[in-house]
Amino acid sequence: MILQELEFGSEQYRSACRLREAVLRRPLGLPLSEADLRDEGNQLHFAMFADQELVACVTAVPISTNEAKIRQTAVAPAYQQRGVASDMMRQVEAILAARGYTSLSLHARKSAIGFYRKLGYATVGEEFIEVTVPHQKMIKKLT
Ligand SMILES: CC(C)(COP(=O)(O)OP(=O)(O)OC[C@H]1O[C@@H](n2cnc3c(N)ncnc32)[C@H](O)[C@@H]1OP(=O)(O)O)[C@@H](O)C(=O)NCCC(=O)NCCS
Known part of the structure; x- marks a missing residue:
């Protein structure tokens, strides 16, 4: 399994979007539209490959330096x-730390909080609804 950074708009990026739509949106009855992707040129996209197959992906949004x-x-x-x-x-956390990022946040689906907790993320604040399902903000300091 190999991690690669994806170029926005590339075929691999499009493949990641298809995975995101299938795994994150379709089960909620929601599409992943072009409008959802509009700001993603300024974001960092990563994926795991098993041979040539893209099997996992994640995006990081720079909020500040x-x-x-x-x-x-x-x-x-x-x-x-x-x-x-x-x-x-x-x-991805190691790459972000090497680029100077010291603080990460995310909106975890309630069903995935345990996954992030095992990676050292802590919940903050109250539960809220996003894309129709309960979420919780989580944060982690990178050292
Ligand atoms: C949540 C998700 C990203 C986890 O990916 P994964 O590759 O299956 O996770 P891993 O196998 O690396 O799991 C690492 C650990 O977290 C645990 N874990 C995985 N998913 C979990 C979940 N939903 N809740 C609690 N624990 C979870 C695993 O059991 C494992 O524990 P262990 O180290 O004690 O064995 C994946 O299941 C997924 O894509 N789910 C659907 C989309 C989704 O919910 N994404 C998150 C949106 S915030």
């Missing part, structure tokens, strides 16, 4: 519960 927001973590169903996302997140 030292703070980034993690979003759109998705793993293909056949590869879930095999350590792929935790491997991906640890590698």
Whole structure:
């Protein structure tokens, strides 16, 4: 399994968007539209590949020079519960730390809080609704 950074608009980026739509949006009956992707040229996109197949992806949004927001973590169903996302997140966190980011935040779906907690993220604030499902803000300091 290899981590790669994806160029916005590339074929690999499009492949990540298809995975995001299948894993994160379609189960909620929502599409991933072009409007959703409009600002993503300024964001950092990463994916895990098994041979040539893109099996997981995540996006990081620079908020300031030292703070980034993690979003759109998705793993293909056949590869879930095999350590792929935790491997991906640890590698992405190391890349972000090397680029000067010291603080990460994310909006975790309630169903995924336990996953992020195992990676050292802590919940802050109250639960809220986003894309129709309960979420919780979580944060992590990078050292
Ligand atoms: C949530 C998701 C990203 C986790 O990816 P994954 O590759 O299956 O996770 P891993 O195999 O790396 O799991 C790492 C650890 O977290 C645990 N874990 C995984 N998903 C979990 C969940 N939803 N809740 C609680 N714990 C979870 C695993 O059991 C494992 O624990 P262990 O180290 O004690 O064995 C993936 O299941 C997914 O894409 N789900 C659908 C989309 C989604 O909910 N994305 C998150 C949006 S915020």
